[in-house]
Amino acid sequence: MVKKISGRIYLSAIFLFLYFPILVLIVLSFNDSKSRVAWGGFTGKWYVSMFQNTAIMRAFATTIQITLTASVLATVIGTLAAIGIQAMRRRGKAILLGATNIPLLNADIVTGISMMLLFVRFTRLGFLTVLVAHLTFDIPYVILNVLPRLNATSKSAYEAALDLGATPLYAFYKIVWPDIRPGVFSGFLMAVTMSLDDFSITYFTKGAGVNTLSTMLYTELRKGIRPEMYALSTLLFGIALLLLLLINFRSARKNDIHN
Amino acid sequence: MNFKCKFKRQFLSGPYMVWIVGFILLPILMILYYGLTDSAGSFTLQNITAITEPIHMKALLLSLKLALLCTAVCLILAYPLAMILNGLHLKRQSFVVFIFMLPMWMNLMLRILAWQLLLSNNGIFNTVLESLGLAKVQLLNTSSAVVFGMVYDFLPFMILPIYNSMSRIGSDVIDAAKDLGANTLQVFLKIILPLTVSGVISGIIMVFVPALTSFVISDLLGGGKVLLIGNVIEQEFMQSMDWNMGSGLSIVLMVFVIASMAFMNAHGNEEGGAAVW
Numbered sequence: 001m002v003k004k005i006s007g008r009i010y011l012s013a014i015f016l017f018l019y020f021p022i023l024v025l026i027v028l029s030f031n032d033s034k035s036r037v038a039w040g041g042f043t044g045k046w047y048v049s050m051f052q053n054t055a056i057m058r059a060f061a062t063t064i065q066i067t068l069t070a071s072v073l074a075t076v077i078g079t080l081a082a083i084g085i086q087a088m089r090r091r092g093k094a095i096l097l098g099a100t101n102i103p104l105l106n107a108d109i110v111t112g113i114s115m116m117l118l119f120v121r122f123t124r125l126g127f128l129t130v131l132v133a134h135l136t137f138d139i140p141y142v143i144l145n146v147l148p149r150l151n152a153t154s155k156s157a158y159e160a161a162l163d164l165g166a167t168p169l170y171a172f173y174k175i176v177w178p179d180i181r182p183g184v185f186s187g188f189l190m191a192v193t194m195s196l197d198d199f200s201i202t203y204f205t206k207g208a209g210v211n212t213l214s215t216m217l218y219t220e221l222r223k224g225i226r227p228e229m230y231a232l233s234t235l236l237f238g239i240a241l242l243l244l245l246l247i248n249f250r251s252a253r254k255n256d257i258h259n
Numbered sequence: 260m261n262f263k264c265k266f267k268r269q270f271l272s273g274p275y276m277v278w279i280v281g282f283i284l285l286p287i288l289m290i291l292y293y294g295l296t297d298s299a300g301s302f303t304l305q306n307i308t309a310i311t312e313p314i315h316m317k318a319l320l321l322s323l324k325l326a327l328l329c330t331a332v333c334l335i336l337a338y339p340l341a342m343i344l345n346g347l348h349l350k351r352q353s354f355v356v357f358i359f360m361l362p363m364w365m366n367l368m369l370r371i372l373a374w375q376l377l378l379s380n381n382g383i384f385n386t387v388l389e390s391l392g393l394a395k396v397q398l399l400n401t402s403s404a405v406v407f408g409m410v411y412d413f414l415p416f417m418i419l420p421i422y423n424s425m426s427r428i429g430s431d432v433i434d435a436a437k438d439l440g441a442n443t444l445q446v447f448l449k450i451i452l453p454l455t456v457s458g459v460i461s462g463i464i465m466v467f468v469p470a471l472t473s474f475v476i477s478d479l480l481g482g483g484k485v486l487l488i489g490n491v492i493e494q495e496f497m498q499s500m501d502w503n504m505g506s507g508l509s510i511v512l513m514v515f516v517i518a519s520m521a522f523m524n525a526h527g528n529e530e531g532g533a534a535v536w
Contacts, residue, residue, distance in 0.1 A: 007343040014340055015358075017411065021373030022365045036376055077274050084272025096272065099279045102287075105464065107472030107516055109489050110509050113496060114286035117293055117506070136282045139275065168267070186353070190360075197363045199475055204496070217368035221479060225372065233366050240364035244357055251351075 022237065029230035036225075047235070050228035055216070060232060062127070063196065063212040070134035071191040077135070078142025078191075079184050083176075085143070086150045100140045111137065112204030125207035133205040134198065138191035145187030149180040196236075290513075293506035306507020315491060315508065322487040323515075325402060325477075326470035329409040330417075333466045334459065336410070337417035341458075342451075344418075345425045352426055359415035371408055371479045378404055378480070400482030408476040409469075416465035424458030425451065460523050468516050488512060 029047075033040025050056055085096050103111055115136070119129045153176055161171035199214040206215060217229060297303045309315060344355055362370065377383050378398040385395045398404050428451065436446050474489030481487075492512065495505030 007346065010339065011343055014336065014414075018359070018362050018414070021370045021377065021411075022362060024373040024376060025365060025369050037381065077278065081272040081275035084269045084275070087268035088272075092269075096276070096279070099283055102283050105468060105516070105520060107468060107489075107512060109472050109474060109492060110290065110513055110516075111286075113492070113505065113509055114290040115282065116496075117289040117502070118282075118286045121289065132282060136278070139278065143275075186356075193360055193363050197367055199367060213366055214368055217366060217372075218475070221368060221372060225369075229369070233369050237361075237365045241361065244361065248351070248354060248357060251353075 025230050026234045026237075029227070029234040031227065031230075034224075034227060046227045046231035050231050053226070053228055055211075056226070056228055056232060059211045059213050059216040062210060063214075066127075066131055066134055066202075066212060067192055067195040070131055070138050070195050071188055074135050074138035074191045075142050075184060075188045078139045078187060079146050079180075081139070082143045082146040082150055086147065100143050103137045104140045104144075108198075108200035109204075112201040115201070116204040119205060125205060125210075127207070127210050129205045129207065130202055130210060130212070133201050134195045137198070137201060138195060141190040141194060142184070142187035145190060146180055146183040149183035150176070153179040290506045290509055293503050294510040295507075296503060298501075298503055306504050307510060309504060309507055310511045314486075315488070318486050318488045318491045319511075319515075321402070321485070322471050322489065325406050325409070325485075325487070326467050329406050329413065329470040330463055330467045332406070332410050333414050333417040334463065336414060337421055337462065338459070340418055341421040341425050341455075344422050352422075355422060356419060359418055362415075367412065367475070368479075370411070371476060374404075374408055374411065374480060375399060378407070399480065400484050402481065402485050404480040405477045405485050405487075408480040409473060412476060413466045413469055416469075417462040420458040420461040420465065421455055422458075424455045428454050464520055464523050467519055471515065471519075472512060 028036065030042050030044065031040055032043035032045070081096075085093055088096070112133070115129070115133050116125070119125055119132075123129065158171055158175045161175050162168065166174070197214070199218065202212050203215055203218065206212070213229075213232070217225070220226065220229065294306050295302060295304070297305065310319060349355060379385075380395060380397065380399065382399075384398065388395060398407075432450060433446055436450055441449065472489050474487060474493045477485045477487045477490055478493075488508065489512075492505050492508050495501050495508065499505075
């Protein structure tokens with residue numbers, strides 16, 4: 001009993017550690033004062049004025065464009081790659097998986113710098129270079145989420161379908177896809193999270209004039225944060241919380257029905 | 260027919276192979292090229308040996324020290340936490356992943372900023388200390404604050420792999436050990452600990468490498484006073500515009516990353532790196 005209670009206390013302490021700064025930021029987003037330390041009363045005005053601030057809205061649009069485009073493309077390329085990798089012999093598999101681990105395990109700063117050196121040599125830094133960089137670190141997350149699911153699917157069911165006259169595409173859609181879908185989905189979600197939260201790689205690969213929320217905040221941190229940034233981030237966090245709860249709730253209900 | 264199908268399936272990873280060559284291998288070659296040449300383009304080792312200069316050496320040693328400290332703290336915090344989480348016997352383990360990924364949806368810059376506020380001399384932390392009758396502590400702009408921020412940012416990367424490997428231990432294995440007379444300590448030492456080594460190793464890599472190479476957290480919580488090797492490299496690129504020197508130091512950093520991974524992999528099974536989540 002004592003063990004259980006102390007366990008709960010420890011768990012709560014860690015959650016407090018992880019979520020307390022977020023709580024602080026949410027409170028700040030409703031603060032009717034530009035000061036970060038003094039409470040000036042409750043207001044929702046930052047949630048209105050953020051939509052009128054073109055710099056913030058542009059950075060927001062860039063962030064969303066890069067995050068969504070990179071994650072969707074990474075999911076497609078990564079899923080295809082995982083299917084191909086699974087069909088490979090040991091040697092080819094080992095080489096490709098080794099290469100997949102490079103962007104995951106290498107230092108962000110080195111990944112960012114190395115891509116910048118490449119881009120500067122052959123093209124100009126801009127929106128597209130950031131997109132390519134994001135794709136590069138997103139794809140491995142998709143592959144590592146899809147591959148275990150693929151390995152768990154039954155090969156004979158797929159081959160049986162082929163023997164019974166199904167085209168490879170139809171057999172894939174009917175047999176393999178339902179099994180790997182959760183992996184594809186969590187890979188996509190992880191890619192979105194990583195893209196949205198990335199600073200270092202974007203910082204080195206972006207051209208002048210291109211700003212995501214992270215790089216914009218980095219420059220603002222020195223001269224003072226516009227309160228609208230708290231509001232926008234709180235909004236994003238709220239949307240993510242809602243979406244993820246919805247997904248969790250829905251699949252939990254599905255599980256209950258299955259059982 | 261069968262052969263044709265097989266050929267086709269492998270072909271699907273074609274786009275990704277092109278991607279690997281173009282955007283993973285080629286950039287690394289670029290960094291090697293810049294790192295091993297001077298501004299005129301002729302071969303030199305000067306950018307690599309520059310690491311022995313006192314300023315660079317000091318930054319590298321401090322980075323290693325703080326990264327080790329951060330990894331140790333994360334491990335000490337995460338292991339019991341993973342055990343407690345595992346003891347809850349949650350039906351849906353994805354919920355645990357969800358809870359630890361969610362903070363990342365609040366921008367990292369802002370989360371660090373929040374710690375800036377909390378740790379500052381008039382921040383909540385010091386106010387609590389004061390109300391308890393204790394002396395204020397200078398936290399912000401010290402290396403402790405940097406370690407604190409790193410632990411905050413990287414802790415999930417330690418928790419998830421450990422929890423993952425722990426949840427895979429069948430309860431029948433533990434029951435069997437208990438039936439055969441093992442006490443709690445023996446079950447922990449002989450079963451749980453050995454079976455979670457792979458998780459611990461991936462956790463250590465996932466925390467140590469980013470901690471060693473981070474430059475944002477030290478920049479913001481160290482107030483420019485805590486110079487890590489990441490900061491040195493960033494300054495070479497963005498302020499001094501000495502790309503050759505920056506690349507040379509990056510190569511040194513890469514060597515450390517590879518060495519630490521090789522070290523960890525040699526001490527664990529091969530499952531380590533890939534089973535991140």
